[in-house]
Amino acid sequence: MLRTLFGELGLRRMPAPHDLDETAHVPLDAEGHTLPVAEAARRQTGQGTATDVVVDASPAAAMRAHFAATRADLDRAGAMITLLDPSRLWASQVIHALSDAANQQVERLALRERGTLRTLAVIERTLVPRRGTPPLKVYHADIRATGLEQEEIANALAEGSHMAAVIIGAMQPHAVVALLRSLLAATRQPEWRCPWLVFILPPGAATLRQRILDQDWPPHVRTAAMSESLAGASSVWNTVLTAWEAACAADGNAEGQPAAADGAPALQAAGVARALSLVARTEGLLACGLVNLACGDLLVTDARDDSGGSLATHAAAMCAARQAHLSASGAAALAPDELLVTAGTHQVLLRTVARAGELGLVALLDRSQANLALLRFRMLEAEKHLN
Structure with a gap:
């Protein structure tokens, strides 16, 4: 059995939502030819970290189908943070900095469309070792698809996480509004199970912070907005890690990962x-x-x-x-x-x-x-x- 970014899977295509039992992912080389099993294993066991996955239907639907089986119960699933970085400035740098600091590999999964072999997204993951608790999985998706498909892939990755950290850097106001609308709609879907949504804002963004907190977020989703100086990958990660540790402490979870949230009570x-x-x-x-x-x-x-x-x-x-x-x-x-x-x-x-x-x-x-x-x-x- 070979291990992909999405857990313990065999050498099969990611399942399409209409055919979960018969479809399988096929590892490919750069030209799109099927790799031999030995070559695919070599790429996944330390000598290489890149894996191509072909999907027949919606990649977001395939990801949801897999997460439904492996991350349906977040209390038992491995601790996971997804970095959402619409401006594409920081998340990849954070992943690589963590990989270097912890001497861990950066595992990459390229989602390709079967008909054209077009790359829809490149998902990166690394592990962050922690004392006394299981390692923390940190994910990031560099999404090449556009339009609704772009939002669907990002949301499918975030909704099965314990925390989604949204890095708002140099974004135009209309782009921020569109992002908030997309996340608000996503958190209201039945598939959304991520209990924490943390926004990392640039300094002096008090108005934006208040606007984020004033949104009508569902009661099962806890939101926070932190204004920090985004001076480098280390400062971004330190902010994310601070939010993670505070979320774990707020939930009183001894396993070191946040639990599902209830609605906030009235002042009493x-x-x-x-x-x-x-x-x-x-x-x-x-x-x-x-x-x-x-x-x-x-x-x-x-x-x-x-x-x-x-x-x-x-x-x-x-x-x-x-x-x-x-x-x-x-x-x-x-x-x-x-x-x-x-x-x-x-x-x-x-x-x-x-x-x-x-x-x-x-x-x-x-x-x-x-x-x-x-x-x-x-x-x-x-x-x-x-x-």
């Missing part, structure tokens, strides 16, 4: 307690709480040792700074989504809770141990329990 005691519990587990955090942005009163806290009293003072100061910023900026200015103040050995982060009135999350951190990227992500997830 249980929701507040869970929100602060998520934030409080961040490395370097001394205290966190929910604050009234209008008056600076700290409504509820979760603190280590005696840091709660200090947090109240910092919360009042941060809210006053926010009000001063609004006053100086004028009536037409937008309220800041976040304020960060560094003072000596401490940092204080104040973040507005979207759609929850005049409320904000405030956190006091030990500057030497602070993980701001992880804290921001957990605050975003905590918002779901406060809206």
Whole structure:
């Protein structure tokens, strides 16, 4: 049995949706001729990493048919992240950087149309070893097809993942709108099982972030938007990995992969307690709480040792700074989504809770141990329990 990117399969074509038992994938050479079994095995066992797969019908339907058999239960399936990169700037670089760092192969699967041998997509995968848990599979599809077929291939790969990370780089506004519409439609389909959809945005994209969060996402799909500097493959991957670790922590999954999500509860005691519990587990955090942005009163806290009293003072100061910023900026200015103040050995982060009135999350951190990227992500997830 030979192993392809889609799991443990024999030397057969990918199944067409109307004929799952009789169709098989055929490995081909560069000219489109069928490879001998020995040559196909050589390409898949370390001396080569490229495999061609011919499909008779829709490639997305064939992928879904296979995932239905191998990834129907995400709790038992191997941990998997799909990188969606419409601008084609970062995902391939991330895959290759991970391959080099972990000394793992980059496995490639070229989906070809049987009638013309036209390449529809090149799917790349590598493994990321992790201590104490199974390796993490990271996928990316360089899609050559156009139109509806392009969206279908990307969605078919993402919907069977534990997390889909959407990298929004240098994209025109109309392209972003089209992407959101496509993903919104895909997540509403019965085939969609991916519980986490994370958007990685460039710095200063507060309006876009809010627009993403305001979409009517299905209750079984958790969404988050993170603004980070896309300076290189390592920074992109660190952001994705931060989101992954925070998702695993939010779900409390000991196996190191996110579980299916439920709808976010309304603002109530249980929701507040869970929100602060998520934030409080961040490395370097001394205290966190929910604050009234209008008056600076700290409504509820979760603190280590005696840091709660200090947090109240910092919360009042941060809210006053926010009000001063609004006053100086004028009536037409937008309220800041976040304020960060560094003072000596401490940092204080104040973040507005979207759609929850005049409320904000405030956190006091030990500057030497602070993980701001992880804290921001957990605050975003905590918002779901406060809206």
